[in-house]
Amino acid sequence: MARKVEASERHTLSVIVDNEAGVLARIVGLFSARGYNIESLTVADVSADHAVSRITVVTTGTAHVIEQILAQLDRIVAVHKVTDLTALGPHVEREMALVKVAGSGVERDEALRMADVYRARVVDATTGSFVFEVTGSTDKIDTFVALMGEVGLVEVVRTGVVAIARGREAL
Template structure:
């Protein structure tokens, strides 16, 4: 057996040592109570890890439950530590690493304001149509598009809008759910 996979008295020996950080989407089902989000985010910030995306919303009003979706880039060893520490927080019911568990769906919403005058106006509209972006506001000088999809789709649309007059971007963060008949 490899020496780096032998038990060390810690539950963290299970994960292979590696320096390569990976992008993971965590879904955390919690009681909807004041201060909990700060505690959850504190687990990440205490270790100096940047949260790429954070989405929180009440999902079951009658039960007082919220879902926190966190996208983070970290090493596998650190991800195991974060998941175990999240599970120990009292108002946390479940923690799922949607990336590690397999098939899941990720979507994000963005509002993107682009200058829309002159020769670039028609090209802006053509690209928006190709990305199925909805026009939610239009003036003679600008457009605001609503784009929904995978984060990579939104990134691509934004990069195409830069030379056409990108003005401003607002993103919701990733919402994610596992595929299949089972819930959290």
């Protein structure tokens, strides 16, 4: 009898933690020890007194694996709250990238045209290169980087995903 295979899904998790040494290492260690992949990880202080940070983790897994991740994160002492933004419903995700493109003549003009279409800002320019800042969904960033690859892509630096639930309530 064939066993049904669960589909792996991408989930964006918000983890509110004490802003103290070692918390990030414990969270990353949890993923690593169990063989769970982290696609994106961002951390930032989110309180006026600098006591609390928000970690945004993008991971993939079956529904069962995601449930395990949520339960295990919730057991870490320094964790105040874990929210699966994907399961919660509508939320806003953004990422920022700095994209360095070198070229001259037609390639340079084409890079500027594509940057305009993707609403990328020129944040540095020399006679032989540009550095663009582009913000948007992961798919938008991926597409922009692929297009720049055709006109002289040199280097890409990305922030990772940040996300927030829609609506009036705070997490």
